[in-house]
Amino acid sequence: MSEKKTRSTEFDDVLKEQKKEQRREKFKNDFPLYLMMLPGMLYLIANNYLPMFGILLAFKRVNYSIGIFKSPWVGLDNFEYLFKTKDAFIMIRNTLAYNAVWIIMDLCLAVFIALCMNEIAQRRIAKVIQPIICFPSMVSAVILSFLVYAFLSQSYGYLNTVFFKDNPIAWYNTAKYWPFILTIVHIWQSAGQSSVIYMASIGGIDKSLYESARIDGATKLEQIRYITLPLLKPMITMMLLLSIGRIFNSDFGLFYQVPLGNGMLYETTQTIDTFVYRALMVSNNVGQSSAASVFQAVIGFFLVLFSNMLVRKINPENSLF
């Protein structure tokens, strides 16, 4: 009996020693893995985590001459000043309004294009059309601004010299046209690309469903209404929810560079992103710039959490976490 006991304690000791050795071995084994992650980790710290502390700037009156750390704390002053100005109202209104209209419009267009593409998918020309309609998303905002300029330039632009010859319109000085101009440019740049995802989903639908519907005499529109759209619904809901998470963000290039950064167009082209840039780089107002950018980042954070929570409820596979 006792012999047995000693034996088992001995055995335990050996086991423990072995485990320790294993752990040491494990760290030695894992060391290369840590080393591999080092560059990425350093980058995350520099690019992502240090700026998170930069949020504190929004609560300071930054004075470069005495240094950022010594600059005085001012509480919510920056936010108060910001929200007292008319700028705050305009940029928030514009950001939300463009997003609200475009989210719905993009969705309808993307599904519509996907349905049309699916209809002609078997033709050879579809292989030409698809890459071409996706191409505009490859064009940089600067080149985009040249393309738009070719149409809208006051003295040489295609529109003014062909359609408005007698009555040239000062496009770049008139704010009221820009909601339409930006919408068209946005469609040009992103409609094809955003349809791709729905095309992929439609392509994955079981063809036999359509076959049997046809045998039962369902028309194309009925097939779309009763087969395609219901099966696309999860994807549509998910994309909608994901875009809610980005509703306080805007495409800086589109809103800043395409209107050529023109001050006369603030009323319809200023968004939070363009304000952050202008306050920081043009009017040199670090306080207001960081207040606006922190406002955007914090609300964005909660919106992403919220939309993701909903996505997870509907389709856990597609949720970020």
Place this chain on the structure above:
Amino acid sequence: MADKKKNKIVLMKGEATFHYIALVIMTLFMLFCIVPLVLMMTVSFSSETSLVHGYRFIPEAWSLDAYAFMWAKRATIARAYGLTIVVTVIGTIASLIITSLFAYPLSRKDFKPRNVIAFILFFTMLFNGGMTASYIVWTRLFHIKNSLFAYLLPGALMGGMNVMLVRNYFNANIPYSIIEAARLDGAHDWTIYSKIMVPLSKPIMTTIGLFSALGYWNNWTAGLYYIGDPKLYTIQVYLKKLMDSIQFLKTTDLQDEAVLLAQRSLPTESARMAVAIIALIPVLIVYPMVQKELIKGMVIGGVKG
């Protein structure tokens, strides 16, 4: 023969109308996408005098003046172009290496801290300090103003999304048993990474590499924020400054002699478009070859936000 018949589009009554409407709509939409590019192209091939009447799809007089002008300015343009290529190549390679190196340990189920690290990575996808804070960190702490790092580093090098895509690809497509077998044979992690993981994940590496290259090639905001030295202009930044100078002239009193003089030294109307074309050409050339990978990337990128 039977196969051919199967592939042929068999249309029932009423379906034909639907089919042709879809065809017409998509053809029109395709034209809508091409037309602005065509206008830009033809303007660049128009003679300067004919442009006085406005930009046209079919120039009144063809000319290579714009390209001759660019040839005269080749020192500046070639420099900007070369710099763009350097930034794109270095950036893409660095980004692929750092991303895949970060993704590999995350994919290893026996790597204990992987969940903590995945969370650290993941949190950056949910929350950021905003543009202003990021600008101040990069300029005041790392002093990247007026250096090539301004193009390579801020926001571009490694994104949470790309790491997740690569990790998921490793997990889904490379069976753990291969790694185990390699380790039993005495292979080190570096060997496993470089001889097994990377070669076996070519598709995902191609996709994120292409998007990363496109991002570097098209990056003009780095120039806007961090670059003041004309010697460091990439082609996109050069184009942006070109557009600025046009606007400046438009809003300034043209009686001003200095402005008139400046205008004379500016590229002509057609030359501006020619520079834009030159900046777009690499994308135009590479795109048809890689569009399948890019479109695939749009699908995965789209679903995962």
